[in-house]
Amino acid sequence: MGWKSFAACATVVVATLAPAYAQADPKPKPPPTPPSEPTTADCTLGAGEWQRCLAVDATLNHAPKVGQRAVLTVRVRASADLDDVDVSFALPQMLVLKKAPYGFTTKPGRGGAVRTAAGTFDLRAGDELRFKAHVGAVAEGEHSISVAAVTGRGLPYDSETVYAPLIVGSTPQTSQLGYREGVQRAARTAAPVVRTKAPYVASQPVAPSKQQYDAKRRAGIQAVSCVRGRFVYREGGQERPAKNLEAQAWDEDSISDDQLGVDLLDGDGRFEVCFENDDGIGGGGQDLYLRFATKHARFTVTHENGDEWIFRPPRRDDDIADGETIDFGTWHPANPDHDRALITFDAADNADVWTPGRCWDRDESDCRNFEIRWPDNASQYTWDDTVHITNDDGRDRWVVTHEVGHAVMDNIYQDFQPDVGPDCLNHGIWSTETAACAWVEGFADWYAWTVRNNPNWGTAANVENQVWGDREDPNNPNSALRPTGDHVEGRVAGALWDLQDAGEPAATAYWDHWNEGSPFPVWETFLDHRSSSFDEFWRQRRADGYATGDDAAGALYQNTIDKDFRNPLASGRQKVLRSPQPPGSTTTASRPSSCSGRWSPCDRPRAPTTTSRCTTTER
Numbered sequence: 001m002g003w004k005s006f007a008a009c010a011t012v013v014v015a016t017l018a019p020a021y022a023q024a025d026p027k028p029k030p031p032p033t034p035p036s037e038p039t040t041a042d043c044t045l046g047a048g049e050w051q052r053c054l055a056v057d058a059t060l061n062h063a064p065k066v067g068q069r070a071v072l073t074v075r076v077r078a079s080a081d082l083d084d085v086d087v088s089f090a091l092p093q094m095l096v097l098k099k100a101p102y103g104f105t106t107k108p109g110r111g112g113a114v115r116t117a118a119g120t121f122d123l124r125a126g127d128e129l130r131f132k133a134h135v136g137a138v139a140e141g142e143h144s145i146s147v148a149a150v151t152g153r154g155l156p157y158d159s160e161t162v163y164a165p166l167i168v169g170s171t172p173q174t175s176q177l178g179y180r181e182g183v184q185r186a187a188r189t190a191a192p193v194v195r196t197k198a199p200y201v202a203s204q205p206v207a208p209s210k211q212q213y214d215a216k217r218r219a220g221i222q223a224v225s226c227v228r229g230r231f232v233y234r235e236g237g238q239e240r241p242a243k244n245l246e247a248q249a250w251d252e253d254s255i256s257d258d259q260l261g262v263d264l265l266d267g268d269g270r271f272e273v274c275f276e277n278d279d280g281i282g283g284g285g286q287d288l289y290l291r292f293a294t295k296h297a298r299f300t301v302t303h304e305n306g307d308e309w310i311f312r313p314p315r316r317d318d319d320i321a322d323g324e325t326i327d328f329g330t331w332h333p334a335n336p337d338h339d340r341a342l343i344t345f346d347a348a349d350n351a352d353v354w355t356p357g358r359c360w361d362r363d364e365s366d367c368r369n370f371e372i373r374w375p376d377n378a379s380q381y382t383w384d385d386t387v388h389i390t391n392d393d394g395r396d397r398w399v400v401t402h403e404v405g406h407a408v409m410d411n412i413y414q415d416f417q418p419d420v421g422p423d424c425l426n427h428g429i430w431s432t433e434t435a436a437c438a439w440v441e442g443f444a445d446w447y448a449w450t451v452r453n454n455p456n457w458g459t460a461a462n463v464e465n466q467v468w469g470d471r472e473d474p475n476n477p478n479s480a481l482r483p484t485g486d487h488v489e490g491r492v493a494g495a496l497w498d499l500q501d502a503g504e505p506a507a508t509a510y511w512d513h514w515n516e517g518s519p520f521p522v523w524e525t526f527l528d529h530r531s532s533s534f535d536e537f538w539r540q541r542r543a544d545g546y547a548t549g550d551d552a553a554g555a556l557y558q559n560t561i562d563k564d565f566r567n568p569l570a571s572g573r574q575k576v577l578r579s580p581q582p583p584g585s586t587t588t589a590s591r592p593s594s595c596s597g598r599w600s601p602c603d604r605p606r607a608p609t610t611t612s613r614c615t616t617t618e619r
Helices: 003-008 336-354 397-412 422-426 435-452 489-500 520-528 534-543 550-558
Strands: 054-060 069-078 082-090 095-099 105-108 114-123 128-137 141-150 162-168 183-189 194-196 224-235 238-241 246-251 258-264 270-276 288-293 299-302 310-312 325-333 370-376 380-382 386-390 575-577 616-618
Touching (some): 054 082, 054 162, 069 082, 069 141, 114 128, 183 224, 224 246, 224 336, 288 325, 299 336, 325 336, 336 370, 336 397, 336 435, 386 397, 397 435, 422 435, 435 489, 435 534, 489 520, 489 550
Parallel strands (some): 224 325, 299 370, 575 616
Antiparallel strands (some): 069 128, 082 114, 082 141, 183 325, 194 325, 224 238, 246 258, 246 288, 288 310, 380 386
């Protein structure tokens, strides 16, 4: 038995020699049953849309200081039969791999240090594998160990990437597992600090006194000085501006620091804060430092303890001169993990920019500010106005925006959400749920797709290719048919999207040729009513005067939701539809010559009439 098979075994079989006189079994045993082909229904690890077939975690037995070793334990769980699962982990720069787990291969990196390891294993449903590695701390720093298990099938078969954050210090007291609490460090992005003597021009300038601009540059109570700079983060190897974060200028004092001013970072991540340059202690200028906070008028990205993320550059400028403008340059989070806090912030900010009105609810004047907690144990929205995002999901803008969509619905429904039932906690995007569950989750999907202007998230969604007769696993033609109707989250989300989009691609345009060209008819009905299901939303849309006739209903029918859809036909014309067909539809349906120009997609087969002017052929 090779290492690959041995590592995945859940039990060990011990063989013994049979006595020489034993007779052979006249009935040979059948060969073992081959593993079943997995489907998305087998992926039960996790909650809701985020269920996976694989789950991983990683733990260190302690936080090592520089020069110490620690034991890393990697655990892999499976809820489906999966062959050739690639399990890998990567160490940050302050760690090196001293001993890899059995069955893992390694590859030296720059300078010969080993920081990555990977192994391939066959797993069966219910398996749980544990691997141990020895790591050594070689430098101070803060970052994470990352672990993942992938199949090559994509979502939802692969695990999410799991992170084990740590800080390596020079002593045990300065080393810790997890992230640092309080203020985080910012690092300089290669750019020099620039100082200028260009005076700040206020909207109502005060004539400068000689004292303010004398040779000694002593501070005066009327003096105005400024600081400008830029704050960015990294995503997918690209530098991105941390727009709409709060930039704070502070004066450091011996008793209590004073906030001098605040600005919001613009679309390029730039800011400028101006302030009176009177320190008030000994007549000197301000002792300036900066902080960047994940605060927003309508949401705040926080630690698990509820405090916003704050990043501080280590630079401090003491006793700055009157009228001086200091360019602090460009900064970014020192810990690359913290980029995910800023990706989370930016995803929520994009949702705020898209959502019409000054507040999340157009009819409110006192805007609700909800908390977005990153990192947390699960990605979900809870009714205490809190969005929870896992460490890995902090880099997934769609997940963040989906959960923000729940917060928006809760706000607009005035904290009176539909009763989705207890089973909705573990709903699936293609499973049959209560009508309320499918509506609440389908709306959040639509909201995220609309904000991002992209209706496809991973292989688990793919709503643009919805048809009658599509499969639970698009990559497996033998998998079960997806359920249909408005009790299915993915069908509701697809119907909402198809009401606003430009119609289906030609290859799948069976019934959806409707194009409202805007999401706002859907949004207006949502704002003006409290819908408890898609069916109720559709009736409210009709009452609001928006289109619900056959053309608009075709967008729903494309997504297997039938609201009395009857496809209109031009007189004497034949309409050709490609397979697959809705359940119960006819191969050739026809009407007498006196027909009304409408056909039923659910007619039972009948003999065609040669006098019909309203023939529809499906093939």
